[in-house]
Amino acid sequence: MQKKMASQAYTSTAKALHWIIVALLIVQFVLAWTMPDIRRDTPVTTLISLHFSFGVLILLVAVLRLAWRISDGTPEPENGVPQWQTMLARIVHWLLYLLLFVLPILGWINASWRGMPVSFFGLFTMPKIMPNRTSGWAWTGDVHSFLAEYVLLTLVGLHVIAALYHHFIARDGVLRRMLPGIIAN
Ligand code: HEM
Numbered sequence: 001m002q003k004k005m006a007s008q009a010y011t012s013t014a015k016a017l018h019w020i021i022v023a024l025l026i027v028q029f030v031l032a033w034t035m036p037d038i039r040r041d042t043p044v045t046t047l048i049s050l051h052f053s054f055g056v057l058i059l060l061v062a063v064l065r066l067a068w069r070i071s072d073g074t075p076e077p078e079n080g081v082p083q084w085q086t087m088l089a090r091i092v093h094w095l096l097y098l099l100l101f102v103l104p105i106l107g108w109i110n111a112s113w114r115g116m117p118v119s120f121f122g123l124f125t126m127p128k129i130m131p132n133r134t135s136g137w138a139w140t141g142d143v144h145s146f147l148a149e150y151v152l153l154t155l156v157g158l159h160v161i162a163a164l165y166h167h168f169i170a171r172d173g174v175l176r177r178m179l180p181g182i183i184a185n
């Protein structure tokens with residue numbers, strides 16, 4: 001493992017967790033956009049159930065990832081990157097981490113509010129968070145969808161543009177140090 005020996009490298013675990021979440025989010029958006037619109041009497045079809053299961057999986061991987069991040073830290077900023085870019089990247093990264101928790105939890109609250117069971121791939125069922133249609137909680141579905149489709153996708157868009165900028169224009173090692181199989185320095 002390329003652990004800490006190069007303080008400018010991400011460890012293989014950090015990289016794996018990063019790219020697993022990217023892959024899971026792609027699956028999750030495909031499911032979200034192909035599943036039936038969820039209304040008052042919509043049954044929990046296979047696609048909806050898969051959306052719930054993948055969402056819970058993302059939450060679990062996000063917990064692992066944050067625990068790893070807290071215990072293992074993060075590499076030093078790449079040499080030569082201006083401080084304002086490092087600060088902005090840090091803010092975007094923390095907002096992304098925050099969304100990886102807030103989104104699945106809001107989805108889970110909304111599914112509970114709708115009386116829909118949240119099964120984890122048929123292996124176990126997540127606890128129900130509140131009684132059906134508890135007043136004051138109807139907003140959770142709209143906010144969940146809005147945060148996913150507008151806020152998360154905008155931040156990911158900025159994040160990807162920044163990575164491509166570093167690779168192709170600034171020509172530094174910022175993207176390379178997150179790519180699998182590449183050991184920085
Ligand atoms: C990071 C994880 C998640 C992402 C990115 C995500 C994304 C989305 C998106 C984009 C929609 C809108 C679909 C549309 O209207 O076209 C949606 C709706 C929904 N999701 Fe998720 N979701 C996630 C996790 C979850 C989880 C864990 C659950 C439940 C356990 C869940 C339950 C729901 C429900 C109930 C709706 C319908 C909300 C409504 O229209 O009122 N989601 N999700």
Ligand code: HEM
Nearest residue numbers: 018022025069074089093096097156159160163174175178
């Ligand atoms: C094709 C898509 C993506 C690319 C090319 C990409 C690229 C990168 C790169 C190069 C870094 C390292 C930045 C640095 O060293 O300062 C990074 C870090 C990070 N990425 Fe991505 N990323 C992508 C998608 C995502 C997605 C979808 C998320 C989460 C929703 C995400 C969350 C993060 C976070 C939280 C970090 C900071 C890691 C840490 O230091 O703790 N990325 N990404």
